[in-house]
Amino acid sequence: MTKTMQKKYARLIARVGANIKxxxxxxxxxxxxxxxxxxxxxxxxxxxxxxxxxxxxxxxxITKLNYRYRTLKSLSQVxxxxxxxxxxxxxxxxxxxxxxxxxxxxLAGVNREKMQKSQMARYxxxxxxxxxxxxxxxxxxxxxxxxxxxxxxxxDETKNRAYEMLWEAILKTxxxxxDNNPEExxxxxxxxxxSRTAYLNEKKFDYLHYKSSNGTDFKAWLIPESHWCGGxxxxxxxxxxxxxxxxxxxxxxxxxxxxxxxxVSTKPLSYQGQLINDFYIxxxxxxxxxxxxxxxxxxxxxxxxxxxxxxxxxELALIPHDSPIANTGILFYNTLFDENASCHVALGRGFCDTxxxxxxxxxxxxxxxGVNDSMxxxxxxxxxxxxxxxxxxxxKAYKIFxxxxxxx
Numbered sequence: 001m002t003k004t005m006q007k008k009y010a011r012l013i014a015r016v017g018a019n020i021k022x023x024x025x026x027x028x029x030x031x032x033x034x035x036x037x038x039x040x041x042x043x044x045x046x047x048x049x050x051x052x053x054x055x056x057x058x059x060x061x062i063t064k065l066n067y068r069y070r071t072l073k074s075l076s077q078v079x080x081x082x083x084x085x086x087x088x089x090x091x092x093x094x095x096x097x098x099x100x101x102x103x104x105x106x107l108a109g110v111n112r113e114k115m116q117k118s119q120m121a122r123y124x125x126x127x128x129x130x131x132x133x134x135x136x137x138x139x140x141x142x143x144x145x146x147x148x149x150x151x152x153x154x155x156d157e158t159k160n161r162a163y164e165m166l167w168e169a170i171l172k173t174x175x176x177x178x179d180n181n182p183e184e185x186x187x188x189x190x191x192x193x194x195s196r197t198a199y200l201n202e203k204k205f206d207y208l209h210y211k212s213s214n215g216t217d218f219k220a221w222l223i224p225e226s227h228w229c230g231g232x233x234x235x236x237x238x239x240x241x242x243x244x245x246x247x248x249x250x251x252x253x254x255x256x257x258x259x260x261x262x263x264v265s266t267k268p269l270s271y272q273g274q275l276i277n278d279f280y281i282x283x284x285x286x287x288x289x290x291x292x293x294x295x296x297x298x299x300x301x302x303x304x305x306x307x308x309x310x311x312x313x314x315e316l317a318l319i320p321h322d323s324p325i326a327n328t329g330i331l332f333y334n335t336l337f338d339e340n341a342s343c344h345v346a347l348g349r350g351f352c353d354t355x356x357x358x359x360x361x362x363x364x365x366x367x368x369x370g371v372n373d374s375m376x377x378x379x380x381x382x383x384x385x386x387x388x389x390x391x392x393x394x395x396k397a398y399k400i401f402x403x404x405x406x407x408x
Contacts, residue, residue, distance in 0.1 A: 001167040005178065006040050009142075009171060012182045012245065014044040017140030018095040019241040022049030024138075025092050030099035032057040037144045038099065050095070060106035060273060067110045075114065076121030086129040095241075096139040103148035104333035107273025115272065116302045123307075123375040131363055135353050138241035143170055143336055152333050173246040173325050173337060186242065193230035196250045196318075199408055200228040203398060205391035207258075208316065210343075212387045214264045215280065220316055220345075221258035223370040225356045228252045236359055248325060248340040251317040253350030255370035257286035259313055263345060267331065267338045267381040268295075275333070276300050279380075281347075287311045288347070304347070309374025315346035321385050321404030335379050342383030343401070348374035 014020055026045045030038050038055055045053045066075065107115075145166035147159050153169075154162035171177070175185035207221040230250035232242045260283060268277040279293035279300055288311040293300045304310050319342055320326075326341040350373070352358045352366040367373050389401035399407035 001164065003040070005171065005176065006037055007044070008182065009174070009176050010041040010044040012174065012176060013041060013097060013140055013142045014048045016183055016186050017142055017242050017245050018097050018138045019239060020045055020048040020050050020095050021239060023051045024049065025052045025094040026050045026097065027094045028053065028055045028097045028099065030055065030057060031101050031146065032059040033146060034099055034101050034144055060102055064107055064110055067115055072114055072117055075118035078122050078125045083125065086126060090129055090132045093133055093137045096137060098141045100141060100143040100334060100336055101146040101149060102273060103146065104152050104270040104275060105273065106148065112299060112302050116306060120306060120375065127375070134363055135236050135358065138235060138239050139243055140241065140245060141243065141336055142245040143334065145170065153330060169328055169330055172328065190231035193250060197228040197230045200250065203391060203393055205393050207392050208400070209390045209392065210263070210382070210387065212384045214266065214384055215262060216264045216382055218261035218263045219259065220254045220313065222252060223255045223355065225369055226252060226354050227356055229354055233353060244336065246325060246337065246340050248319045248323045249317040251315050253354045253371050254313050254316050256312050256372045259283040259286045263382050265380050265382060266384050267342060268333060269380045270333050270335060271299060271303060271378060274299055286313070303376065303378060306376050307374055309372050310348050310376050312372045313345055314348045314350035314372045314374065314377055315379065317344050318389070318401065319343050319383060320406050321383055338381055339379040342381035343387060344379045344381045344383065346377055346379045348372065348376035348378055
């Protein structure tokens with residue numbers, strides 16, 4: 001991919017994704033093998049007005065070695081210098097940019113119990129800092145290809161060709177072409193998503209009923225004091241940003257404890273560098289009570305036992321089967337993309353900004369209304385060509401999805 005196109009993409013991430021304002025600090029999180037693109041991105045962040053740009057590099061192979069050789073006690077600790085950085089984050093509220101490029105199988109073979117226990121231990125220390133910046137910061141998740149990821153997506157191609165093909169696919173999904181203005185394209189895209197949310201918010205549904213021939217038959221109730229969101233968002237201070245590049249979803253956080261039935265996955269889930277495939281989950285009284293998977297059952301077990309909130313839903317997201325990402329025909333093995341090709345639900349933490357008047361409410365008040373709390377937020381895909389979704393208000397039914405697509 002040419003540097004010109006990479007620069008165009010980096011500008012989009014800085015100015016439309018994070019929407020950096022003059023004088024704001026920025027933190028970028030990326031894999032070490034993406035240093036060339038990150039260098040371009042850092043330059044675009046400064047051009048957008050960033051006062052300081054810090055880069056935190058990781059590397060899957062080193063992460064894997066850490067889980068292999070470090071003790072559980074060592075992995076569970078948050079060193080003092082890291083906690084000081086978290087305190088600084090709360091004080092400064094930097095823009096945060098996450099660049100995804102990991103190999104979907106990159107952490108295969110890791111001791112999952114050690115990974116789970118250490119993450120749970122660290123979360124107990126770091127949770128108060130993530131809670132403190134809830135809805136206050138601009139953040140953006142975007143992606144660039146790595147050779148390993150590209151070969152997973154296009155296994156029959158040469159390494160270099162697969163890499164170029166994945167670059168082309170990523171740029172297509174985020175509306176970056178050689179001749180267009182991506183910022184104008186995103187303004188139009190956000191407008192379309194807002195029109196969808198306006199209709200759903202007007203109806204104020206009590207609950208949704210999902211049904212598909214693959215076995216999905218599921219009902220989820222909504223928080224009465226809530227609303228649908230989609231596309232860009234605003235921080236509490238009024239800064240507009242686009243948290244996901246790409247995004248095709250309209251979403252809401254359902255009411256904790258009120259969900260019944262079975263949901264069946266329609267795409268593999270890449271979780272912690274490993275795959276869970278062909279799985280289902282049964283909910284009763286809002287809680288996952290039964291599940292199984294053809295691949296990665298033990299990983300699904302671990303995910304659902306991360307904490308009490310992991311068994312409850314944090315999100316319902318609507319994406320038509322006939323959408324730009326789905327129409328690529330590509331299985332990305334990456335949730336950022338695959339979730340935007342299909343209707344999905346998420347286990348774990350919900351979104352306070354889907355609560356009416358959340359700006360004037362505390363985190364605890366939002367959770368008391370029914371927003372789920374958890375250390376995880378994991379999306380998995382349930383969309384299909386024949387998925388039907390019906391919204392109910394005071395007993396009256398309204399078609400939302402028919403044959404996998406919007407019915408309005």
